[in-house]
Amino acid sequence: MSAPLKVALLGCGVVGSSVARALVDNGDDLAARVGARLELIGIAVRRPDRPRPDVPVDPGLFTSDADTLVRSADVVIEVIGGIDPARELILTAMKHGASVVTANKALLAEDGPTLYAAAAEHGVDLYYEAAVAGAIPIVRPMRESLVGDDVHRVLGIVNGTTNFVLDKMDTTGAGFAETVEQAQALGYAEADPTADVEGFDAAAKAAILASLAFHTRVASDQVHREGITEVSAADVRAAREMDSVVKLLAICELLRDESGTPSGVSVRVHPAMIPRSHPLASVRDAYNAVFVEAAAAGELMFYGPGAGGDPTSSAVLGDVVAVARHRLAGGHGPVESAYADLPVVSMGDAATRYHISLAVADRPGVLAQVAGAFADNGVSIETVRQRVLEDGASRAELVVVTHRAPDAALRATVDALTGLETVDEVVSWMRVEGA
Numbered sequence: 001m002s003a004p005l006k007v008a009l010l011g012c013g014v015v016g017s018s019v020a021r022a023l024v025d026n027g028d029d030l031a032a033r034v035g036a037r038l039e040l041i042g043i044a045v046r047r048p049d050r051p052r053p054d055v056p057v058d059p060g061l062f063t064s065d066a067d068t069l070v071r072s073a074d075v076v077i078e079v080i081g082g083i084d085p086a087r088e089l090i091l092t093a094m095k096h097g098a099s100v101v102t103a104n105k106a107l108l109a110e111d112g113p114t115l116y117a118a119a120a121e122h123g124v125d126l127y128y129e130a131a132v133a134g135a136i137p138i139v140r141p142m143r144e145s146l147v148g149d150d151v152h153r154v155l156g157i158v159n160g161t162t163n164f165v166l167d168k169m170d171t172t173g174a175g176f177a178e179t180v181e182q183a184q185a186l187g188y189a190e191a192d193p194t195a196d197v198e199g200f201d202a203a204a205k206a207a208i209l210a211s212l213a214f215h216t217r218v219a220s221d222q223v224h225r226e227g228i229t230e231v232s233a234a235d236v237r238a239a240r241e242m243d244s245v246v247k248l249l250a251i252c253e254l255l256r257d258e259s260g261t262p263s264g265v266s267v268r269v270h271p272a273m274i275p276r277s278h279p280l281a282s283v284r285d286a287y288n289a290v291f292v293e294a295a296a297a298g299e300l301m302f303y304g305p306g307a308g309g310d311p312t313s314s315a316v317l318g319d320v321v322a323v324a325r326h327r328l329a330g331g332h333g334p335v336e337s338a339y340a341d342l343p344v345v346s347m348g349d350a351a352t353r354y355h356i357s358l359a360v361a362d363r364p365g366v367l368a369q370v371a372g373a374f375a376d377n378g379v380s381i382e383t384v385r386q387r388v389l390e391d392g393a394s395r396a397e398l399v400v401v402t403h404r405a406p407d408a409a410l411r412a413t414v415d416a417l418t419g420l421e422t423v424d425e426v427v428s429w430m431r432v433e434g435a
C-alpha cells in the first residue's frame with residue numbers, strides 16, 4: 001500500500017455530507033481499490049461550528065479557511081456550488097498540484113475552458129461525473145467511451161427536481177409550490193430552487209453534454225432556456241389527452257451542411273410533450289435519463305437517480321478513486337483539448353414541432369382560417385382534431401399538431417392564431433418531442 005493521499009472536502013451540505021460519510025464508512029474498501037488510504041485532512045464549510053451529527057468525523061476537521069486547506073491536498077473535492085469562491089479554490093488547488101473532483105455544473109458551464117486549461121497546465125485531473133445527471137455515468141461515457149464515434153443528438157431529462165415536480169403534477173394532481181418544497185426537503189433542489197424550476201441547472205448540464213458530445217465549446221448562456229414555471233394544469237391535461245406526458249428536456253443536436261460537414265449546434269432546454277410510449281416518458285420521480293444517438297453505436301440510453309446526496313456521492317467517489325489511481329500511477333486522465341468552435345444556432349432556427357390547443361367558434365370556415373395561419377407561416381400540419389364543446393354556444397376545441405418547422409415560424413403561427421376573429425383563445429401550446 002502506498003502512502004496515504006490527502007483529501008480536502010469543500011462543502012458539507014447534501015452532497016458533501018454523503019461524501020464524507022462514504023470516505024469514513026468505506027475507507028478500507030476505497031484504500032484497497034486505490035492502493036492507498038484516502039486521508040480526509042479537512043472539510044471547508046461556511047459555518048464550521050455548526051453541529052453535524054450525521055457526519056461522523058473529528059469536529060476539528062471543519063474549517064472556514066478553504067484557501068489554506070486546498071494548498072496541502074492531493075485531491076480536492078469541490079461540492080460548495082456556485083461560481084465564486086468555488087472557481088478560485090479549484091484554480092488554487094490545481095496550482096498547488098491537487099487533482100480536483102467537482103459536482104459544480106454551474107461553474108463548468110460558465111467557465112469550463114479556464115478550468116480545463118488550468119488542469120492541463122498543472123498536469124492534474126479535473127473530473128466532474130456528478131455534474132450531469134447525479135449518479136448516472138454519462139460524462140465518462142461521453143468523454144471516453146463514445147469519443148471514437150460521431151454523436152449527433154442527445155436528448156435528456158437531466159434535472160431531478162423538475163422531473164419530480166412534473167411527475168407529481170401528472171400522477172397525483174399535486175400543486176407546483178408544494179412539490180418544489182418536497183424536492184427541497186429531499187435534497188434534490190439547488191440551494192436556490194429557481195435554478196431548477198427556471199431551467200438554469202438543466203441548461204448548464206446541456207452545455208456540458210453538448211460540449212462533450214460535439215467536441216466544441218458551449219457555455220450556459222448560449223443555451224436556449226425555458227423552465228417549468230409556465231407549465232399549467234391545462235398543459236398537463238392536454239398532454240394526457242394526447243397519451244403523452246410533459247417533461248423538461250435538454251436537447252443537443254449537431255447540425256450539418258449539405259456536404260455533411262458539421263456546421264453548428266442547437267442546444268436548448270424547454271418543456272415538451274412526449275408520448276407515453278417513449279422510454280423518456282417512464283422516467284419518474286427525481287430520476288434522470290439521457291438518450292444518445294451516435295452514428296455507429298446507434299441509440300443508447302443512460303438511466304438512474306439524478307439528484308440527492310447518496311446518488312451524487314456515488315459519482316463523486318468514482319471520480320475520487322479514478323484521480324487517486326492516476327496520481328499513484330504518476331499521470332492523469334484525458335485532457336479536454338482540440339476543440340471545434342461550432343456556432344450555436346438561435347432557438348428561432350431550431351426545428352421543432354408544436355401541439356396547439358385552440359378554443360374556436362364552431363361554424364363553417366373556421367378550419368380554413370386556422371389552416372391559413374399555419375400556411376402563411378410555412379408550417380405544415382400533421383393532425384387536426386376538433387371536439388364540439390357541450391356548452392350550447394357553438395364553440396369547439398381544435399387541437400393541432402404540426403410537422404417540424406423552424407421554431408420562429410411556429411411562434412409566429414401562435415401569434416397569428418391569437419389574432420384570428422374565429423379563435424377565442426389559444427388555450428395552450430407546447431413543443432412535441434420523441435414522436
Ligand SMILES: NC(=O)C1=CN([C@@H]2O[C@H](COP(=O)(O)OP(=O)(O)OC[C@H]3O[C@@H](n4cnc5c(N)ncnc54)[C@H](OP(=O)(O)O)[C@@H]3O)[C@@H](O)[C@H]2O)C=CC1
Nearest residue numbers: 011012013014015045046047079080081103104307308312
Ligand atoms: N443536491 C444534489 O442532488 C446535487 C448537487 N450537485 C451539486 O453539488 C454541489 C453542492 O450541492 P449541495 O450539496 O446540494 O449544496 P448544499 O447547499 O447542501 O451545500 C453547500 C455546502 O457548501 C458550504 N459552503 C457554501 N458556501 C461556502 C463557502 N463560501 N466556503 C466554504 N463552504 C461553503 C456550505 O456550508 P454550510 O454547511 O456551513 O452552510 C455547505 O456545506 C453544487 O454544485 C450542486 O449543483 C450535483 C448533483 C446533485
Ligand SMILES: N[C@@H](CC=O)C(=O)O
Nearest residue numbers: 159160161189190307
Ligand atoms: N438540483 C439538481 C441536482 C442534481 O444535479 C436536480 O434537481 O437535478
